[in-house]
Amino acid sequence: MTGSETRWLDAEQQGQWRAYIVGTTLLMDTLDRELRQAHGISMAEYEILVRLSETPDRTLRMAKIAESMQHSRSRVTHTVTRMEKSGLIRRAAAEDDKRGVDAVMTDKGWQLLQEAAHTHVAGVRAHFVDLASPDDFAAMGQVMNAVSDQLVAENPTFEDIR
Amino acid sequence: MTGSETRWLDAEQQGQWRAYIVGTTLLMDTLDRELRQAHGISMAEYEILVRLSETPDRTLRMAKIAESMQHSRSRVTHTVTRMEKSGLIRRAAAEDDKRGVDAVMTDKGWQLLQEAAHTHVAGVRAHFVDLASPDDFAAMGQVMNAVSDQLVAENPTFEDIR
DNA sequence: TCCAATTGGTTGAATGTTCAACTCTGCGCG
DNA sequence: CGCGCAGAGTTGAACATTCAACCAATTGGA
16 A cells, blocks of 8 residues: 555554543443433434534534534434434524525424433443543543544545545 | 432533544544455454454454454344355354354455554554554543443443343 | 536435344253 | 253344435536
Protein backbone atom coordinates (compact mmCIF):
# COMPACT_ATOMS: atom_id res chain seq x y z
CA MET A 1 0.00 0.00 0.00
CA THR A 2 2.42 2.70 1.11
CA GLY A 3 6.14 2.52 0.67
CA SER A 4 6.96 2.89 4.35
CA GLU A 5 7.49 0.07 6.80
CA THR A 6 4.70 -0.75 9.19
CA ARG A 7 5.36 0.54 12.69
CA TRP A 8 3.80 -2.08 14.94
CA LEU A 9 2.27 -1.22 18.29
CA ASP A 10 4.28 -2.05 21.37
CA ALA A 11 2.81 -4.25 24.08
CA GLU A 12 1.53 -1.31 26.07
CA GLN A 13 -0.18 0.31 23.13
CA GLN A 14 -1.72 -2.99 22.14
CA GLY A 15 -3.08 -3.37 25.63
CA GLN A 16 -4.52 0.13 25.63
CA TRP A 17 -6.08 -0.34 22.24
CA ARG A 18 -7.63 -3.64 23.23
CA ALA A 19 -8.91 -2.18 26.49
CA TYR A 20 -10.54 0.54 24.48
CA ILE A 21 -12.30 -1.85 22.11
CA VAL A 22 -13.45 -4.33 24.71
CA GLY A 23 -14.44 -1.68 27.22
CA THR A 24 -16.36 0.17 24.56
CA THR A 25 -18.37 -2.84 23.43
CA LEU A 26 -19.15 -3.69 27.02
CA LEU A 27 -20.12 -0.14 27.89
CA MET A 28 -22.24 0.55 24.83
CA ASP A 29 -24.02 -2.77 25.08
CA THR A 30 -24.77 -2.21 28.73
CA LEU A 31 -26.12 1.30 28.28
CA ASP A 32 -28.13 0.18 25.31
CA ARG A 33 -29.66 -2.71 27.20
CA GLU A 34 -30.46 -0.53 30.20
CA LEU A 35 -32.38 1.90 28.00
CA ARG A 36 -34.19 -0.84 26.10
CA GLN A 37 -35.26 -2.67 29.21
CA ALA A 38 -36.36 0.37 31.15
CA HIS A 39 -37.88 2.44 28.34
CA GLY A 40 -37.98 0.41 25.13
CA ILE A 41 -35.62 2.62 23.15
CA SER A 42 -32.11 2.12 21.85
CA MET A 43 -29.22 4.41 22.61
CA ALA A 44 -29.31 5.73 19.06
CA GLU A 45 -32.94 6.66 19.51
CA TYR A 46 -32.18 8.25 22.85
CA GLU A 47 -29.40 10.34 21.35
CA ILE A 48 -31.73 11.59 18.65
CA LEU A 49 -34.26 12.67 21.26
CA VAL A 50 -31.53 14.50 23.15
CA ARG A 51 -30.47 16.41 20.08
CA LEU A 52 -34.03 17.37 19.28
CA SER A 53 -34.61 18.49 22.85
CA GLU A 54 -31.71 20.90 22.57
CA THR A 55 -33.29 22.95 19.79
CA PRO A 56 -35.77 25.74 20.54
CA ASP A 57 -38.58 24.11 18.55
CA ARG A 58 -37.61 20.49 19.13
CA THR A 59 -36.98 20.15 15.44
CA LEU A 60 -34.00 19.15 13.34
CA ARG A 61 -33.34 18.46 9.71
CA MET A 62 -32.57 14.83 8.97
CA ALA A 63 -29.15 15.77 7.65
CA LYS A 64 -28.28 17.63 10.83
CA ILE A 65 -29.10 14.62 12.92
CA ALA A 66 -26.97 12.40 10.72
CA GLU A 67 -24.08 14.82 10.82
CA SER A 68 -24.05 15.43 14.54
CA MET A 69 -24.21 11.73 15.34
CA GLN A 70 -21.98 10.66 12.47
CA HIS A 71 -24.59 8.20 11.33
CA SER A 72 -25.35 7.61 7.67
CA ARG A 73 -28.37 9.39 6.26
CA SER A 74 -29.86 6.04 5.49
CA ARG A 75 -29.51 4.94 9.06
CA VAL A 76 -31.20 8.08 10.31
CA THR A 77 -34.05 7.55 7.86
CA HIS A 78 -34.64 4.04 9.18
CA THR A 79 -34.30 5.00 12.82
CA VAL A 80 -36.62 7.99 12.49
CA THR A 81 -39.13 5.81 10.68
CA ARG A 82 -39.17 3.44 13.62
CA MET A 83 -39.50 6.30 16.07
CA GLU A 84 -42.30 7.78 14.02
CA LYS A 85 -44.11 4.45 14.19
CA SER A 86 -43.85 4.44 17.96
CA GLY A 87 -44.99 8.05 18.12
CA LEU A 88 -41.85 9.70 19.51
CA ILE A 89 -41.20 11.81 16.43
CA ARG A 90 -43.16 13.07 13.47
CA ARG A 91 -41.88 14.22 10.10
CA ALA A 92 -42.66 17.62 8.63
CA ALA A 93 -41.72 19.27 5.36
CA ALA A 94 -38.88 21.76 5.77
CA GLU A 95 -39.81 25.41 5.30
CA ASP A 96 -37.03 26.63 3.08
CA ASP A 97 -35.90 23.63 1.08
CA LYS A 98 -38.50 21.44 -0.53
CA ARG A 99 -36.14 18.47 -0.51
CA GLY A 100 -35.74 18.76 3.22
CA VAL A 101 -37.48 16.89 6.00
CA ASP A 102 -37.73 18.02 9.58
CA ALA A 103 -37.87 15.55 12.42
CA VAL A 104 -40.03 16.97 15.19
CA MET A 105 -40.16 15.52 18.68
CA THR A 106 -43.71 14.81 19.84
CA ASP A 107 -44.94 15.36 23.38
CA LYS A 108 -44.72 11.64 23.88
CA GLY A 109 -41.10 11.78 22.79
CA TRP A 110 -40.45 14.61 25.22
CA GLN A 111 -42.10 12.70 28.06
CA LEU A 112 -40.11 9.59 27.33
CA LEU A 113 -36.88 11.55 27.23
CA GLN A 114 -37.56 13.07 30.65
CA GLU A 115 -37.84 9.61 32.13
CA ALA A 116 -35.11 7.91 30.12
CA ALA A 117 -32.59 10.62 30.92
CA HIS A 118 -32.46 9.54 34.55
CA THR A 119 -31.73 5.95 33.62
CA HIS A 120 -29.16 6.88 31.05
CA VAL A 121 -27.23 9.43 33.08
CA ALA A 122 -27.16 7.08 36.03
CA GLY A 123 -25.69 4.42 33.75
CA VAL A 124 -23.14 6.73 32.19
CA ARG A 125 -22.00 7.74 35.65
CA ALA A 126 -21.95 4.30 37.19
CA HIS A 127 -20.20 2.62 34.29
CA PHE A 128 -18.02 5.41 33.02
CA VAL A 129 -17.80 8.91 34.44
CA ASP A 130 -17.55 8.03 38.10
CA LEU A 131 -14.85 5.45 37.45
CA ALA A 132 -11.93 7.77 36.87
CA SER A 133 -10.58 11.17 37.74
CA PRO A 134 -11.69 14.33 35.95
CA ASP A 135 -8.17 14.60 34.56
CA ASP A 136 -8.35 11.18 32.99
CA PHE A 137 -11.64 12.13 31.41
CA ALA A 138 -10.25 15.35 30.13
CA ALA A 139 -7.49 13.36 28.46
CA MET A 140 -10.03 11.00 27.01
CA GLY A 141 -12.10 13.88 25.70
CA GLN A 142 -8.99 15.36 24.12
CA VAL A 143 -8.15 12.16 22.35
CA MET A 144 -11.64 11.52 21.07
CA ASN A 145 -12.02 15.03 19.79
CA ALA A 146 -8.72 14.68 17.99
CA VAL A 147 -9.98 11.46 16.44
CA SER A 148 -13.13 13.11 15.13
CA ASP A 149 -11.26 16.13 13.86
CA GLN A 150 -8.72 14.05 12.04
CA LEU A 151 -11.27 11.79 10.40
CA VAL A 152 -13.59 14.58 9.37
CA ALA A 153 -10.74 16.75 8.11
CA GLU A 154 -9.10 13.92 6.22
CA ASN A 155 -12.34 13.23 4.49
CA PRO A 156 -14.11 16.43 3.45
CA THR A 157 -17.00 14.58 1.83
CA PHE A 158 -17.51 12.21 4.66
CA GLU A 159 -21.27 12.08 4.29
CA ASP A 160 -20.95 10.44 0.91
CA ILE A 161 -19.07 7.51 2.25
CA ARG A 162 -21.02 6.74 5.34
CA MET B 1 -36.08 4.04 39.98
CA THR B 2 -33.74 4.58 42.91
CA GLY B 3 -34.47 6.88 45.78
CA SER B 4 -31.54 9.21 45.18
CA GLU B 5 -31.65 12.29 43.02
CA THR B 6 -30.12 12.10 39.59
CA ARG B 7 -26.80 13.86 39.38
CA TRP B 8 -26.73 15.34 35.90
CA LEU B 9 -23.54 15.76 33.92
CA ASP B 10 -22.07 19.23 33.70
CA ALA B 11 -21.42 20.82 30.32
CA GLU B 12 -17.85 19.64 30.24
CA GLN B 13 -18.70 16.06 31.06
CA GLN B 14 -21.47 16.07 28.49
CA GLY B 15 -19.01 17.29 25.91
CA GLN B 16 -16.50 14.62 26.79
CA TRP B 17 -19.11 11.90 26.74
CA ARG B 18 -20.43 13.02 23.39
CA ALA B 19 -16.93 13.26 21.97
CA TYR B 20 -16.36 9.70 23.08
CA ILE B 21 -19.51 8.36 21.41
CA VAL B 22 -19.15 10.24 18.17
CA GLY B 23 -15.41 9.69 17.92
CA THR B 24 -15.90 6.01 18.59
CA THR B 25 -18.53 5.49 15.89
CA LEU B 26 -16.39 7.38 13.43
CA LEU B 27 -13.25 5.48 14.36
CA MET B 28 -14.78 2.01 14.41
CA ASP B 29 -16.63 2.56 11.16
CA THR B 30 -13.50 3.81 9.47
CA LEU B 31 -11.30 0.95 10.61
CA ASP B 32 -14.00 -1.53 9.68
CA ARG B 33 -14.37 -0.08 6.23
CA GLU B 34 -10.63 -0.03 5.66
CA LEU B 35 -10.37 -3.72 6.49
CA ARG B 36 -13.39 -4.66 4.40
CA GLN B 37 -12.23 -2.77 1.36
CA ALA B 38 -8.64 -3.93 1.48
CA HIS B 39 -9.13 -7.51 2.65
CA GLY B 40 -12.82 -8.37 2.72
CA ILE B 41 -13.06 -8.96 6.45
CA SER B 42 -14.76 -7.07 9.26
CA MET B 43 -12.99 -5.81 12.34
CA ALA B 44 -14.68 -8.49 14.43
CA GLU B 45 -13.30 -11.15 12.11
CA TYR B 46 -9.89 -9.55 12.23
CA GLU B 47 -9.91 -9.53 16.01
CA ILE B 48 -10.76 -13.20 16.08
CA LEU B 49 -7.83 -13.98 13.79
CA VAL B 50 -5.54 -11.97 16.06
CA ARG B 51 -6.62 -13.90 19.13
CA LEU B 52 -6.15 -17.22 17.37
CA SER B 53 -2.71 -16.16 16.16
CA GLU B 54 -1.63 -15.54 19.73
CA THR B 55 -2.11 -19.16 20.82
CA PRO B 56 0.61 -21.78 20.27
CA ASP B 57 -1.60 -23.98 18.10
CA ARG B 58 -3.73 -21.22 16.57
CA THR B 59 -6.75 -22.67 18.31
CA LEU B 60 -9.32 -21.35 20.75
CA ARG B 61 -12.51 -22.61 22.28
CA MET B 62 -15.58 -20.73 21.13
CA ALA B 63 -16.32 -19.62 24.66
CA LYS B 64 -12.84 -18.15 25.07
CA ILE B 65 -13.23 -16.08 21.97
CA ALA B 66 -16.58 -14.78 23.16
CA GLU B 67 -15.21 -13.96 26.57
CA SER B 68 -12.07 -12.17 25.45
CA MET B 69 -13.96 -10.03 22.97
CA GLN B 70 -17.04 -9.60 25.11
CA HIS B 71 -19.22 -10.80 22.30
CA SER B 72 -22.21 -13.05 22.87
CA ARG B 73 -21.69 -16.75 22.23
CA SER B 74 -24.33 -16.55 19.57
CA ARG B 75 -22.51 -13.78 17.79
CA VAL B 76 -19.29 -15.76 17.80
CA THR B 77 -21.09 -18.78 16.41
CA HIS B 78 -22.42 -16.73 13.50
CA THR B 79 -19.15 -14.96 12.83
CA VAL B 80 -17.13 -18.16 12.94
CA THR B 81 -19.63 -19.80 10.62
CA ARG B 82 -19.06 -17.05 8.10
CA MET B 83 -15.30 -17.31 8.49
CA GLU B 84 -15.48 -21.05 8.08
CA LYS B 85 -17.37 -20.56 4.85
CA SER B 86 -14.67 -18.28 3.54
CA GLY B 87 -11.97 -20.71 4.64
CA LEU B 88 -10.23 -18.63 7.30
CA ILE B 89 -11.13 -20.92 10.19
CA ARG B 90 -12.21 -24.50 10.63
CA ARG B 91 -14.04 -26.07 13.52
CA ALA B 92 -12.75 -29.07 15.43
CA ALA B 93 -14.15 -31.07 18.32
CA ALA B 94 -12.50 -30.13 21.61
CA GLU B 95 -10.23 -32.81 23.09
CA ASP B 96 -11.38 -32.86 26.66
CA ASP B 97 -14.99 -31.72 26.65
CA LYS B 98 -17.39 -33.23 24.17
CA ARG B 99 -19.60 -30.18 24.36
CA GLY B 100 -16.74 -27.98 23.28
CA VAL B 101 -15.79 -26.70 19.86
CA ASP B 102 -12.37 -25.41 18.88
CA ALA B 103 -11.94 -22.72 16.28
CA VAL B 104 -8.70 -23.33 14.40
CA MET B 105 -7.10 -20.79 12.12
CA THR B 106 -6.32 -22.18 8.66
CA ASP B 107 -3.22 -21.30 6.67
CA LYS B 108 -5.38 -19.09 4.55
CA GLY B 109 -6.50 -17.31 7.71
CA TRP B 110 -2.90 -16.90 8.80
CA GLN B 111 -1.92 -15.51 5.41
CA LEU B 112 -4.78 -13.06 5.42
CA LEU B 113 -3.91 -11.88 8.89
CA GLN B 114 -0.31 -11.19 7.89
CA GLU B 115 -1.54 -8.87 5.17
CA ALA B 116 -4.46 -7.31 7.00
CA ALA B 117 -2.34 -6.49 10.04
CA HIS B 118 -0.44 -3.85 8.09
CA THR B 119 -3.62 -2.14 6.98
CA HIS B 120 -5.16 -2.28 10.41
CA VAL B 121 -2.18 -1.09 12.42
CA ALA B 122 -1.62 1.74 9.98
CA GLY B 123 -5.24 2.74 10.49
CA VAL B 124 -5.12 2.48 14.26
CA ARG B 125 -2.05 4.69 14.28
CA ALA B 126 -3.26 7.24 11.78
CA HIS B 127 -6.71 7.63 13.27
CA PHE B 128 -6.00 7.04 16.93
CA VAL B 129 -2.63 6.26 18.47
CA ASP B 130 -0.58 8.90 16.69
CA LEU B 131 -3.11 11.62 17.48
CA ALA B 132 -2.29 12.14 21.14
CA SER B 133 0.47 11.86 23.66
CA PRO B 134 1.43 8.58 25.32
CA ASP B 135 0.20 10.06 28.59
CA ASP B 136 -3.23 10.73 27.20
CA PHE B 137 -3.37 7.17 25.96
CA ALA B 138 -2.30 5.83 29.27
CA ALA B 139 -5.18 7.72 30.84
CA MET B 140 -7.54 6.36 28.24
CA GLY B 141 -6.32 2.83 28.86
CA GLN B 142 -6.83 3.32 32.58
CA VAL B 143 -10.36 4.48 32.13
CA MET B 144 -11.34 1.73 29.73
CA ASN B 145 -9.85 -0.96 31.92
CA ALA B 146 -11.79 0.43 34.84
CA VAL B 147 -14.94 0.30 32.76
CA SER B 148 -14.42 -3.36 31.90
CA ASP B 149 -13.53 -4.28 35.44
CA GLN B 150 -16.54 -2.56 36.86
CA LEU B 151 -18.98 -4.09 34.40
CA VAL B 152 -17.60 -7.58 34.65
CA ALA B 153 -17.39 -7.42 38.43
CA GLU B 154 -20.84 -5.98 38.82
CA ASN B 155 -22.23 -8.78 36.77
CA PRO B 156 -20.70 -12.14 37.67
CA THR B 157 -22.80 -14.07 35.18
CA PHE B 158 -22.23 -11.69 32.36
CA GLU B 159 -22.13 -14.38 29.73
CA ASP B 160 -25.74 -15.25 30.37
CA ILE B 161 -26.94 -11.81 29.56
CA ARG B 162 -25.00 -11.09 26.45
C1' DT C 1 -31.20 30.21 -19.38
C1' DC C 2 -30.42 25.66 -19.04
C1' DC C 3 -28.11 21.67 -18.02
C1' DA C 4 -24.77 19.10 -15.04
C1' DA C 5 -23.32 18.25 -10.75
C1' DT C 6 -24.58 18.36 -5.87
C1' DT C 7 -27.50 17.86 -1.96
C1' DG C 8 -31.38 15.78 0.81
C1' DG C 9 -33.67 12.00 1.54
C1' DT C 10 -35.73 7.31 0.76
C1' DT C 11 -35.96 2.42 -0.59
C1' DG C 12 -35.14 -2.47 -0.50
C1' DA C 13 -31.96 -6.07 -0.42
C1' DA C 14 -27.88 -8.01 1.73
C1' DT C 15 -25.48 -8.37 5.75
C1' DG C 16 -24.80 -8.51 10.77
C1' DT C 17 -26.52 -8.75 15.60
C1' DT C 18 -29.61 -9.98 19.26
C1' DC C 19 -32.84 -12.74 21.54
C1' DA C 20 -35.13 -16.81 23.12
C1' DA C 21 -35.53 -21.50 22.57
C1' DC C 22 -33.29 -25.69 22.02
C1' DT C 23 -29.77 -29.85 22.11
C1' DC C 24 -26.20 -32.16 24.06
C1' DT C 25 -22.73 -33.06 27.56
C1' DG C 26 -20.94 -32.76 32.19
C1' DC C 27 -21.34 -32.43 37.15
C1' DG C 28 -23.08 -32.95 41.89
C1' DC C 29 -25.48 -35.26 45.12
C1' DG C 30 -29.46 -37.97 46.98
C1' DC D 1 -27.26 -45.26 39.84
C1' DG D 2 -30.17 -41.55 38.29
C1' DC D 3 -32.07 -37.10 38.55
C1' DG D 4 -31.71 -32.35 37.85
C1' DC D 5 -29.18 -28.35 37.10
C1' DA D 6 -25.39 -25.86 34.81
C1' DG D 7 -22.34 -25.07 30.80
C1' DA D 8 -21.17 -25.04 25.64
C1' DG D 9 -22.77 -24.22 21.52
C1' DT D 10 -26.25 -23.80 17.76
C1' DT D 11 -30.47 -22.29 15.47
C1' DG D 12 -33.74 -19.31 13.28
C1' DA D 13 -36.50 -15.36 13.53
C1' DA D 14 -36.67 -10.48 14.63
C1' DC D 15 -34.39 -6.50 14.47
C1' DA D 16 -30.74 -3.04 13.02
C1' DT D 17 -27.25 -1.39 9.81
C1' DT D 18 -25.03 -0.90 5.46
C1' DC D 19 -24.82 -0.49 0.66
C1' DA D 20 -26.08 0.82 -3.87
C1' DA D 21 -29.51 2.54 -6.59
C1' DC D 22 -32.80 5.80 -6.95
C1' DC D 23 -35.87 10.36 -7.19
C1' DA D 24 -36.55 15.20 -6.49
C1' DA D 25 -35.02 19.83 -5.56
C1' DT D 26 -31.20 23.08 -5.70
C1' DT D 27 -27.07 25.31 -7.23
C1' DG D 28 -23.67 27.11 -10.13
C1' DG D 29 -21.52 27.98 -14.12
C1' DA D 30 -21.07 27.99 -19.53
